[in-house]
Amino acid sequence: MHRKRPLDDLFSERSRKFELSGIRKMFDLVRPGAIDMTLGEPDFNPPKNVRRALRHAVEEGHNKYGPTAGIPQLRQALAERLRRWDKNVAPEQVLITIGASEALFLAAATFYDIDDEVLIPDPGFVVYAPHVRYCRAHAKPYDLLQERGFRPDHEQLKSLVTPKTKAIVVNSPANPTGGVLAKEDVMAINDLAVDHDLVIISDEVYDEVVYEGEHHSFLGREATTVVVNSFSKTYATTGWRLGYLVADPVIIDRIVGLHHSIVACPPSLTQHAAVEALTGEQDSVRRMHEVFRKRRDLILEPLNAMPGVRCPAPAGAFYAFPQFGFDLTSQQFAMEMVKDGVIAVPGAFFGRNGEHHLRFSYATSRERILTGMERMAGTVERLQKTVPMRKDWTH
Ligand SMILES: Cc1ncc(COP(=O)(O)O)c(C=O)c1O
Known part of the structure; x- marks a missing residue:
């Protein structure tokens, strides 16, 4: 050179x-x-049935491009699964992505503008802050401390909101702390978002791995929310690169163009296996x-x-x-x-x-x-x- x-x-x-x-x-x-x-x-x-479904998908010829937003069977199966949080979720609200990683990037790039402020957990998963910086917005960390069970202080959250605040990122159960938000936290964050017109970006990839209490999703509440999830952790398929995001159809319509420009479509093979993951035995x-x-x-x-x-x-x-x-x-x-x-x-x-x-x-x-x-x-x-x-x- x-x-x-x-x-x-x-x-x-x-x-x-x-x-x-x-x-x-x-x-x-x-x-x-x-x-x-x-x-x-x-x-x-x-799981065995899921591995078998992947092999079948190859033999059945699902080796081509598929629909940009994901195959209809998977969007449908996810909508059904998600009705435990929001009984009105429709398949059109589900976008299949390359892991939660892509979903988080799409959400950030769709909402964060230059000089916006975004509240992110501290400590928190390593990509949230770089996504904010990439969009030339400003990350404002909120505390998750061991002495509070790694749950946020509601008063601190309120005090961090300014007219420039666009979004709040939440992650429960959390990486790296293992903290889980209580229902009152979820409700307080939802109310804060409604009061100040914030977007909630809720990373729920560990929703199935809860030991104390239960998982409370941000889905189906009043605030404008993008829920991000993944097959990686729940089904031990980290290498399959399959995740999804759930949001209002108007948001999905806005996001899908960016998604198309980056990945064209999610992988066909693993999507077919993921349908089996959701609908087959869960033991x-x-x-x-x-x-x-x-x-x-x-x-x-x-x-x-x-x-x-x-x-x-x-x-x-x-x-x-x-x-x-x-x-x-x-x-x-x-x-x-x-x-x-x-x-x-x-x-x-x-x-x-x-x-x-x-x-x-x-x-x-x-x-x-x-x-x-x-x-x-x-x-x-x-x-x-x-x-x-x-x-x-x-x-
Ligand atoms: C909190 C959190 N969000 C998202 C991801 C990314 O997951 P995926 O494999 O679905 O891209 C991880 C992976 O470690 C994670 O811990």
Whole structure:
């Protein structure tokens, strides 16, 4: 390549808003023999009937482009499933996407304008803030703190709203905290959105993975809402890249053009298998989620037994998000653990309030969880000898 100007000069301002997420960077540190607890991905296979349906889809010739918004059978099956939240949902309100990832981007690009303000959870899933920046809007973080069960403070939310606020992003059950919104939170956020004409973007990809209380969807309430969901976590099909968003048909009509310009249509094969996932037996899905509950209990005990570490039981999803008292940043702590062969994600990657936390995905085997915790206990023992506790740490 021969250029007068460095290639870097040519990149658009927008392209600079994205960096490979910190989680991926930690994942890249995984060496043979290390216990990787970084990725939020079930270690199970998709249910047997769903795998079979995928093979059939290939043989039956569903190897071509399909409808832009998704195949009608899947939109119909999803509408039926979603009627537990909103009995009036119609298939026209459902847009099939390339994972929740695409759905979140579409929602952001459709609503956020230059200089709009968007309330995002802190700590929160890693793509929300870059999406806001990409649209040249401003992210305003709201707090999710361990001492409040990682639920938002309603007064703080109100105080963050200004005439420029366009949207609020919510995620329950939450990544990375495992927090679950109570019904009163959902109602308060809905009311706030109605009062100030905000759009709610509700990421509900862990809706089936709840251990305490129950999931309360934002679907079917009064506010203008885009609900984002996915097959990835519920059916252990992260690699199939299939998600969806649900919104008013007028919103779908607006979004679908952008969706078409990026992906043309969602993958035909996995959509056919997803119809089986929704309409076939659900026992294996329930069993999988019961296993997550056991693993949650398994990881909590050793974590809380470590001096200088505190981890209340997460109410949903499959992440433990302990806080530690050592006077280290979360990245430094994570790097100390790398030396002992266990990889977790530094909490600071998810926002300011994530500092002094680590995220462990326990969507991995019992043995790996136990070995990971043993190794982390070794790290803690070593740190105890060399690193003081922070002054504000009480345990
Ligand atoms: C909160 C949250 N939203 C969205 C996604 C993206 O999921 P998908 O695989 O459907 O793109 C993830 C994946 O980790 C997630 O944790």
